[in-house]
Amino acid sequence: MSLNPPSSDPPAPSVPVAVVVVAILVVCGLTVTATAAYFELKPTSASPGTVTVTDDLGRTVAVPADPTRVAVLSPSITDSMVDLGLRDRIVAVDCYAGAFGGLTADYTASQIAQWNLTSSMCVQAAPQLSIEQLLNATPDLVLVSTIVSESAIEEVSTTYHLPVLVLQPSTLGGIIVDVELLAQVFHVGAPAESLVAALQTHLAQAASVGANLSANGTALPTVMLTYYADSAGYWTYGPGTFGDSLISLVSAVSISAGQTLPYPEMSGPQVLVANPWGIIYAVGFGVNLTIFQQAPYWSSLSAVGADRVWGMDSTLLTEADPTMILEGIPQLLGLLHPTAVG
């Protein structure tokens, strides 16, 4: 190894930190201004008319007066669109690794065959939105849930000038609000009115079951609603979540209502102590009864011994769409209060 002579450069000047900070700000500002001014594309030509609506995040969005090419990046919104007879306007749906996972979980093979799906309709929405796939579908409106990151929503809106509506109801009543919003955007009066009426009827029936139980002095059952389990325990819905409100609506008490996290994993001993009267577990997307049976203390739970354990299609428990109200709530009521609902 030879020793290289040190550089003969003069000593570096002492640079105050404040000067560096100012230099950073100036250089960043200039480069941003220059690049934005030079490279920014002109906004895509807007439709002749737009309608301003407010989405579930409180964002005010100008949408085309009559959107005909819609990218729907959430299975629950896809269901709402189909329920309203708007399937033909969907030009892209969410998928992962080139597979239309959400559709195969929600629809039969014969139903899917009617969609005429092509690879260009497949847009990866999560964990990171594929901007390229979305643009390639050439939508004039994008409907998303919060599974798409806020930064991606902002990027699609501001950089690519595509209107993005976020539909993420936080309550069961919010599902009805979203149906009405879609009806407003797509001008579907009659189908929306009948759907909203059906949804309100189902919610009223659930409330009336609760009122009857209360009038009779019947104690509400404690329930564990779990969507996954592992060797440490059971993943449940904490307070303020959709799953928690679902349990309340069907006149039951969630054993995880007192948890601090929104999606807590309750340990085996915790569940054993909570001793739920019944257990409802989600089935689908690779999750089945075996997974829960291998979780701690499963066989020791009194609900298991009494055979009050029920599996439900996970889409009915996790996708906040009309199907959850029309099918999920009646199923839950039938399981938890069989005598009350007849």
Next chain:
Amino acid sequence: MLAGVGATGTLPHEGAGRPASPARRKYLAWAVGVGGILLVLLSPALGTVAIPTGTVFAILLHQLSGGFLFSDPCSGTGVSPRLCSAWVEIVWTSRLPAILLALTAGAALGMSGATLQGIFRNPLADPYLLGLSAGGTLGAAVLFVFQVGQSEANVALPAFAFLGSILTGLAILLAARVMGGSVESLLLTGVALMSLLSAILSILLLYNPVGSLQVDFWLLGGLGGATWDRVGIAFGGVLVAGVMLSLYRRELNLLQLGPEVAHSLGVEANRVRTRLLLFSSLATAMAVAFTGIIGFVGLVSPHIVRRLVGPDYRRVLPGSALVGGVFLLAANDLAIGAFPQTALPVGIFTAFVGAPFFLYLLYRRRHAPGGAPP
């Protein structure tokens, strides 16, 4: 090769393998240069949407000429004007910024790695392994988790990342002084800090599941969120860091001779190290803020450069920037090419190259004359 002796009696700046002969160096430098140019030229044709390569170049020329060339860049493809317009946006507003961000972030990490190796006189120093990237990540993740200044994320992200990086860097500098700065103690300090920062991040994410999804993917490193604005900010920050680091190239060379020798030649080692750490943290933060954690670029690039141009920091700094940029772009192209439907995070691919390289360097240290004891 510089023969400054490190704290453990090892040569602090050995490259990977024997020093190349001048003729071979020239050949390798040309190969890297030509390969880099080819990569930059071909990269716009790669993406999750298949666009004919000829159309991609037509779009680029159309945009660069302000519409003068190729008035219809999609002619001959048979696609509708609407789809052609979408392709123009994909190439110009998505792919090109991603390429430039890869070059910028790679340059930042390369320079940062070279500087850290110089500061600590340690061939295994790297912004990822020392925890600077993790510190920057924690700083930036606060934005996601608490949604602080989300609307001003372009400015807030690098600012928070810089804060996290520099605090971590100062902690490492302090630890290096206290524990003597040997290879082992430095790496273990980095590991301990990374674990601590990861634990803090986990607690934050546990209570914020919505932010968790974004941060989880971001932790793997990716170029998906590249925009012209972000390229501009990152480039500006990296330019400032690069200029400031280059002002200290003489001191970096002298530091390799040991603190006593450097001091006798007029270098205030502690002050210079702190400033170098400040600027390498700035470079790291600019990369982390917009690409997430991308490991090993800062480790691999300076070693390649030393093989090509020798240990003089007048060449190592700009060379590491160039090689780092090309390395990250190549990894990104590989990520897209291997899994075009999903666009896997580029950090996965840099780890596939970097982790074995890191093990190789450790192996060489153990088996080099005067290396670390087994």
